[in-house]
Amino acid sequence: MPVSITPAALNHLKELTQGRFGIxxxxxxxxxxxxxxxxxxxxxxxxxxxxxxxxxxxxFIDPKALLFxxxxxxxxxxxxxxxxxxxxxxxxxxxxxxxxxFHV
Numbered sequence: 001m002p003v004s005i006t007p008a009a010l011n012h013l014k015e016l017t018q019g020r021f022g023i024x025x026x027x028x029x030x031x032x033x034x035x036x037x038x039x040x041x042x043x044x045x046x047x048x049x050x051x052x053x054x055x056x057x058x059x060f061i062d063p064k065a066l067l068f069x070x071x072x073x074x075x076x077x078x079x080x081x082x083x084x085x086x087x088x089x090x091x092x093x094x095x096x097x098x099x100x101x102f103h104v
Contacts, residue, residue, distance in 0.1 A: 001052055002050055002052065002061055002066060002069070002070045002071075002072075003025070003052065003059070003061065003069060003070070003071075003072045003073070003074055004072075004073045004074070005052075005054055005057075005059075005073075005074050006073065006074065006075040006076065008075060008076040008077070009074045009075050009076040009085060010054055010055075010057060011076075012076040012085075013054075013057045013059070013076075014055070014056060014057055017056070017057055017058070020041050021041075021042055021043050021044060021058065022041075022042050022045075022057075022058030022059060022060055023039055023040065023041060023042065023057075023058070023059055023060070024038075024039070024040050024041075024042045024049065024059075024060040024061070024062060025037065025038070025039055025059060025060070025061050025062065025065065025069065025074075026038045026039075026040075026061070026062035026064065026065040027062070027064070027065040027068050027069065035068060037069075037085075037087050039085065042060055045060055046060070048063040049061060049062065049063065050063065050066055068089075068091060069087070069089060069091070070091070071089070071090045071091065072087050072088060072089040072090070072091075073087075073088040074086070074087055074088075075088065
């Protein structure tokens with residue numbers, strides 16, 4: 001499997017995908033370090049997307065992002081003042097100070 005999902009992330013993805021086809025994970029050029037993770041709803045699988053099915057959750061990985069995020073563990077954290085998905089990527093060589101972007 002190209003990415004792994006923690007139970008907390010899987011539970012939140014189940015909530016997000018109720019009544020939806022799936023979620024696509026990608027990267028885009030952004031931020032001070034170069035790349036930023038993206039997540040968006042999708043209505044269909046694109047021809048070269050990598051598909052990961054975890055029970056009722058369907059994740060699709062953009063083929064342009066696959067080499068950047070292979071081996072990544074996706075977690076979800078909720079604290080008093082923030083919540084969101086956390087990408088623990090072994091390929092990262094560094095992050096910007098605010099943590100919004102990374103480089104490999």
